[in-house]
Amino acid sequence: MLQGTGSDVGKSVLVAGLCRLFANRGMTVRPFKPQNMSNNAAVTADGGEIGRAQALQALACRTPPTTDMNPVLIKPQSDTGAQIIVHGRVMGNLAAREYQGRKGELLGAVLESYARLRLGADLVIVEGAGSPAEINLRAGDIANMGFARAAGVPVVLVGDIDRGGVIASIVGTRVVIEPEDAAMIRGFLINKFRGDVRLFDDGYAEIARRSGWPGLGVVPWIAAARALPAEDGVVLETAGETQGAxxxxxxxxxxxxxxxxxxxxxxxxxxxxxxxxxxxxxxxxxxxxxxxxxxxxxxxxxxxxxxxxxxxxxxxxxxxxxxxxxxxxxxxxxxxxxxxxxxxxxxxxxxxxxxxxxxxxxxxxxxxxxxxxxxxxxxxxxxxxxxxxxxxxxxxxxxxxxxxxxxxxxxxxxxxxxxxxxxxxxxxxxxxxxxxxxVLSDGVDQGARVDAALDALAAALDEHVDTGALMDIARTAT
Structure with a gap:
């Protein structure tokens, strides 16, 4: 399971890339996200809806998307309320405070979906939501450590160096979470690095020393990821304009x-x-x-x-x-x-x-x-x-x-x-x-463009991530 030090650290893209990487090695891979909050939804073959990030990850696995890949989808309707989708169907509308008090009731549905995915897969790669360091939301959690501990799934923590403060983000996560949650984390990844990676050697070593978790790689800023659909609207706030007549x-x-x-x-x-x-x-x-x-x-x-x-x-x-x-x-x-x-x-x-x-x-x-x-x-x-x-x-x-x-x-x-x-x-x-x-179009099929980007992303991750260590960690799942 990949969890992040915060939102938009690149978990969705990393999961998609790893799904394609291991699928290219001949493995049967499935993506899973216990709880997603997004108004970007995709349609499954049975007429349900899941987050579009999980549909992209299913494409990376070369398998049709199913509702089990994202059993709980929260679609915000206002600043304080949302529509709740469970197993692809509308369960109802809940205020944020009400959902916070009831989300633990959905853990059973989450574990059912995860169990079904495991039955047909060599490897399930799980994506967390937000951050496990949001300890104010820990009670009844089904998105991060609540799921990881209930399902016995080992965790890799992802930090985004591009936004700054990655040392404090990872080490700080170790400090604020409970020891039992910290024990689920088996390593960390640094994402979105620009420049000479050797300049971060000391910082990388210091994270490992202070957190007690081993480093599994430093992922550079990968241009191919730009061709992949974004999950969160936050990216629109920083999106640059394209150029054209x-x-x-x-x-x-x-x-x-x-x-x-x-x-x-x-x-x-x-x-x-x-x-x-x-x-x-x-x-x-x-x-x-x-x-x-x-x-x-x-x-x-x-x-x-x-x-x-x-x-x-x-x-x-x-x-x-x-x-x-x-x-x-x-x-x-x-x-x-x-x-x-x-x-x-x-x-x-x-x-x-x-x-x-x-x-x-x-x-x-x-x-x-x-x-x-x-x-x-x-x-x-x-x-x-x-x-x-x-x-x-x-x-x-x-x-x-x-x-x-x-x-x-x-x-x-x-x-x-x-x-x-x-x-x-x-x-x-x-x-x-x-x-x-x-305007004349470039005539490129968007699906083919995304598929090629997934292959390029997988190749980059194969180069910069210790995939052998990742598989060793995955094998410790109970």
Whole structure:
């Protein structure tokens, strides 16, 4: 099990790389994350949902994702509440304080999933969440040491040297956690190192001396990781703009979901991809404004208006610019969004932005499905997925046609919307959208790009990590 000294230290990427590394050696490998908190979700073959990081790790293992790989998924809906997904299905909505008191009840579900994965695998690589040093959350923990001790899984602690303070982070973790938890940790890894690694020799040795844990390697900053989808929205706060002649602007909603929809544009040489943060205006030069998915449509529609983005969109449309809404963004572009059952919060109906002739009613049931189809206008193919609550009725021809003959989305002029995530991964679909903006696509399949990045990541880890020691540690699992 890889646990981190904090969030965003690179656990998800390291697990994905190790999954591919050992899969390339002919082993049957499975990823596992007991509890994940993310609004970036993926669809499993049986119609459940798990964190997208575990779906990526399943791809690294060359196996289809299953709900057992992430038995508990927390999808924040507000600053104090979240939707709880257990074994791929919605269990309900809980306030953060209420979940903290009840999370221990889910340990049984977590251990059931882990046991099923172990039965069919040579190796299970587990990812922790946050940090075991968050001792205020230790009671009833199922994400880190609570799981590790219950399942008898040895731990490797990961520290991120790029953010600074890695010596204190690792040694400090040893100081604050209970001795029984510290005994589960069998070594540490340093991640995201830049420069001459020999300059860190003394620091590396000092961590080992002060913590009593052996070092298992120093992982450099690996360029290939940039091609992999990020799990946490925190990366958007530090994401640099790409360079290109045509600007695509994505609004950073407060509950933005599945923002990896736009990863393919990062690699397009003709595109400048910009995530517009709260408080900033949409770039006037944008050719396409995207309203992305969100976990809370009504709340984020109010958030969008509070930023003045509705005014920016209106000016953009008057100038002949393109607008695309995906999932919650699609719902916002319609005439109204109703929540008669209080699915997202108060019972209310709000006016949409009014660009598309669609009405949405939020419902407690959820559509979770993989989809394949073509664009109605040009026949460009796609393969993606839907994860959304609510039903939308459109008084216009559909934008997309699924393989079963049903339609999705609609468009009016240069404004369009649909429910499909992953729309731009397919080269033909992405090329069609970029063609409308006057840009030639690189024509690369996003899936193939990610797969190649996983192989490059695995090769780098094989070079810089003591994989023999890792396997010796894994064999001590009970």
């Amino acid at each position: 045509v600007t695509i602007a994505v609004l950073m909603l407060s509950r933005i979901a599945n923002f990896d929809d736009f990863d393919p544009f990062v690699h397009e040489p003709g595109v400048r991809l910009v995530f517009v943060p709260p408080g900033q205006a949409v770039p006037v030069e944008a050719a396409l404004i995207v309203i992305p998915g969100t976990k809370s449509t009504i709340a984020d529609l109010a958030f969008l208006r509070a930023q003045g983005w509705d005014v920016d969109i209106a000016g953009h449309v008057r100038r002949g610019g393109h607008v695309l809404g995906i999932c919650g963004g699609y719902q916002m572009l319609g005439t109204s969004v109703a929540d008669p059952d209080g699915v997202e919060g108060p019972v209310e109906t709000v006016a949409g932005l009014g660009y598309l002739p669609v009405e949405t009613v939020l419902t407690g049931d959820k559509r979770v499905s993989a989809v394949v189809g073509v664009s109605v206008a040009d026949g460009a193919g796609f393969a993606g997925y839907e994860i959304h609550s609510g039903r939308t009725v459109a008084a216009a021809a559909p934008l997309l046609r699924f393989s079963d003959g049903s339609g999705d989305g609609c468009s009016v002029g240069r404004v369009a919307g649909c429910y499909v995530h992953g729309l731009f991964n397919a080269p033909a679909q992405r090329a069609a959208w970029l063609g409308r903006l006057g």
